[in-house]
Amino acid sequence: METIHRQNFVDSCVSSDGLKKDMVPRLRKGDRSAKSVYIVFECSAQLRKSAIETLKLYIDFVCCRVKEYIEPMRCYRCQRYGHLASRCKLKEVCSVCAEVEHNHNECKWQGQEQCTNCKRDNNEHYHRADFWDCPAYTKAYEMEITRSTLWYPPVTGERGTLVEQYVMAWVLRACNQAGHLLMYVSPARDAETYIDVTLATSKASWHVLNWEVVEESSSDHRLILY
Numbered sequence: 001m002e003t004i005h006r007q008n009f010v011d012s013c014v015s016s017d018g019l020k021k022d023m024v025p026r027l028r029k030g031d032r033s034a035k036s037v038y039i040v041f042e043c044s045a046q047l048r049k050s051a052i053e054t055l056k057l058y059i060d061f062v063c064c065r066v067k068e069y070i071e072p073m074r075c076y077r078c079q080r081y082g083h084l085a086s087r088c089k090l091k092e093v094c095s096v097c098a099e100v101e102h103n104h105n106e107c108k109w110q111g112q113e114q115c116t117n118c119k120r121d122n123n124e125h126y127h128r129a130d131f132w133d134c135p136a137y138t139k140a141y142e143m144e145i146t147r148s149t150l151w152y153p154p155v156t157g158e159r160g161t162l163v164e165q166y167v168m169a170w171v172l173r174a175c176n177q178a179g180h181l182l183m184y185v186s187p188a189r190d191a192e193t194y195i196d197v198t199l200a201t202s203k204a205s206w207h208v209l210n211w212e213v214v215e216e217s218s219s220d221h222r223l224i225l226y
């Protein structure tokens, strides 16, 4: 960590000790026999911003590429995407057999593995809920990468970055405001997100100031009232 600090952060306001606290290695990804590996760090929002801007980190003589690690949140209790087990109010579902009220360690199921998320979506579901190629995982991942801090989700994903570039290129303004209700709420899918963004030219944006997202709606996308 000291090398990383000396080679990358000496001129910044981040101290070596600060960096140790702010940039914590969490995961190692990739093939162990391969020449390079991916290290996933958890870091502060400030550090994340500067790392994403420079897109590289020098370690000894190697220049490492930096990119955002996107992993949709899956609850280890009910297996659904979009929340953590610590906030789960649903029944425990087994990641191996998709039955309720036991976990994979207690599972006595001898038959084919089943994924509760794909079963609910009427998709091919004969795999574990944590299977790397699970269609429900892909769907959750795609929702994750469409986010952008421009319209107030906590992080910007890959697709969110593309939308941001479009917004900048056309000198548009995102009218979403902090504190607005979540725009997409689907209890059936247990998904909540700020998936919709209201864009306007800067002149027109003054006319769309007083709008709000209201709770009643006939679909899982909420209504916007002016």
Ligand SMILES: [Zn+2]
Residues within 6 Å of the ligand: 075, 076, 077, 078, 079, 080, 083, 084, 085, 087, 088, 089, 090
């Ligand atoms: Zn849950």
Ligand SMILES: [Zn+2]
Residues within 6 Å of the ligand: 094, 095, 096, 097, 098, 099, 102, 103, 104, 106, 107, 108, 109
């Ligand atoms: Zn089970």
Ligand SMILES: [Zn+2]
Residues within 6 Å of the ligand: 115, 116, 117, 118, 119, 125, 127, 128, 129, 131, 134, 135, 136, 137
């Ligand atoms: Zn699945």
